Each structure stands twice: as C-alpha cells, then as structure tokens.
Amino acid sequence: MSIRVVAIDDHSVFREGLRLVLDQYEDIELVGEAGNGREGIEVVAREKPDVVIMDVNMPGLNGIEASRKLLSADSDVKILILSAYSNRRFVTELFRAGVRGYILKESAGEEVIRAIIAVAGGDSYICPKIANVIIKDYAEGGGIDLGKTAIDSLTIKERELLQLLAEGISTKEVAVLLSVSIKTVDARRRSIMTKLGISSMAKLTKFAIREGITSLEF
Template structure:
C-alpha cells in the first residue's frame, strides 16, 4: 500500500537555495514540494492556501522574516509544522523560535540526510534540532534563559507592528508598506509612531541599529 506523500512548502529568498532544496527533497518518493515563497509574507499566504504538512523556512527573508512568519503560522489554526533551515545559530533566534513552537531547526551546513531525518521526525510529532543547535539550547538553559531588555521591548510590538517595523528598517517608504500590507498610509504612520514610542527610539537610524542587534535584519542581505 502506497503511503500518502508529505506535502512541503519551501520559503527562502535565494532562488538557488530553493532550487537545490527542491531537487534534494524530490529525490524522495514520499515527499512532494507543493509551493515556494521568496519572503515571509508570501510564505504565510502560500501556507494558508495550500495547507502543506510542513513548511521549511529561512530566517533572514525580506518584508517579513522567518521568525515572524513562523509565529503567525503557529498562531493560526493551521496544522502545518515549521522547520527552520538557516545559517544562523544565534541564541536569540533559537529561544524565540522554540517558544513559538517550531518543530525543527537545522543549520544550512547540515548533511542532506539530516534534512530528510528532520522531516520524518517532525511529521511523527517529534522535534529535530541540529547537534549545534541542541548544544545552544542546553547552554541557554544553563544560563537561566535570561531575556535582555532589548527582547522585552520588541515583545511589546503587535504582529502588525513587527511587519511594519521590518519594512521600515529595510527602507520601504510608507506608501509601499501600506500597499504591501493592505493598509492605509495613515494607518502605517500610526504604526510607525507606536513603534517608535514602544521601542523608545526617536529616529530611523537607531531603529536600524536596533534591528541589526536583534537579528531582525541581516547586514549581509
């Protein structure tokens, strides 16, 4: 009896990464790639439309990063499991994503076999972490899992404010933010003011520095 295929969506802003991952996964008869996304916002839309079993996402994506995309997917009623595939092993990323409820976290230098193992583990309801990530988790708990004041301020932002925040620090003008998020320009301006107030910032330069410190944007992008 043939088992149903595991349906997967891939989200990464680099075409070559998506193509390589698709080729790798499609070599497995039990896996089926049903969609691809280039940023976090598109990933959410595709997951909502296709309802895959698993979405494999990068963290550093434009418009909406993988952390916030994962948060919104897990907050929804969707049963889609989230696996993070990233080059970053920053403690803040790991802590935040595990608290959100992602099922797997692998580094991009992981062996191809590890990615397949992660998919099968996650589909069975288990979690899968790269060895390096597991060590980071242990170190974090040994360190009392303390949150910084930076984390606390950022956590006061709503999901919508986080979307606006990322687009602001990526340099998008108010009009384009409004069009992308289906908001009015006045609503975006209101969000900008609230963000500045909550984060205790008075100019965009400080916001950009803050976003880099938190890892919301990557200076290598």
C-alpha cells in the first residue's frame, strides 16, 4: 500500500516541485495540497494522510500553530516539517508540539523521500543541518529548554489571533475567519496586549515577527 501524503505550503511553485519529486516514486501518493495552515487542517481531516508535509512560514496560520492544532486533535498525526528556516525556536517548538521530522527546503528530492518513508514507518527524521541545531542546543546545556518567554503566556487561540492581527487583517475579517464575534476578537486582542505589556499595533507586529509568528513576506 502506498504512503498517502498531504502537502501544506504557501508557495505553489514549491508544491509543484514536490509533486514532481513524489511522482517518481510509486509508493508515495500526494493526495492533497493546501496553501496555508487553516486550509491544511481541513484537507488533513478529509484525507487522513499517512504523512503531513508542513511548511512553517505561512500567512493566515503558520506551521507551528497548525501542527499544534492537528496534534491536539489527533496525537498520531505524522508531521514532517519542510521549511527554509532552521532557527532554534522553530525547531524546539515544533518537536515540543510533537512533529516527527524536520528537513530543509534545500534538501535534494531523495532526502525528502527518505524522510517521508521514515516518518510514515513510525521513525523520526532530521536532516544534518537540523541535527546541528539540536546538538548545539543540547551541548550548550539548554537541553531543549527554551525557558519561559512572553509568547508562552499566550493561549493557542491568542497566538492564532496574533498572527492575523500582525498581518494587517481587520477585526471584522478576523471575526469571520475565526467564527467569533467582533467583541470576542477585541477582548482577546486586549488580553494579548496586556499579557505582553505591549500598547501599540506597531510593537505587536514587531513582536510577532521576532517570534516567527508572522513573516516580513506577508
């Protein structure tokens, strides 16, 4: 039986490239694609794939929050991160959330295949550059302990809202996207700003970029 894969990445050209790589292997089938985390969660719920290939930097809902959501609904979902970035925060947060593998977009097609097969078979997979990040972190005595930072004080729902606000989405649109009232959005925003001790939208945006919640690209 072939391995069924869903790819979640906001760059369609990258998804095309991935499809080209996967098409060469009979045992792997790309059964669904999505351009952001929110769509991705729907596709995963519908297709129930063996492996979810997830990008990290995505507009709307980033890969870290999308992974958390998928894993809180079903801790057996096998997520393989495929990102251009290898910063320590991403790596630690994602493994903490429960993803099974992490490779970089610069990886050759063969490595992507190896990673998918490993993760589908219940193993973990990291590429050498991600191993460097983890080993360095461990050697420095961090032992995968990021320490509590301001962002940890936010709930999953607050982080989700923070991304949308930091992408300039209006309160009205956010309310529609999250299926809550405008009043709820306002209350949640005030709660975020109080917890972080931030009083302006501009500072909130910079905070979200520093934490990798949103990106300069969108």
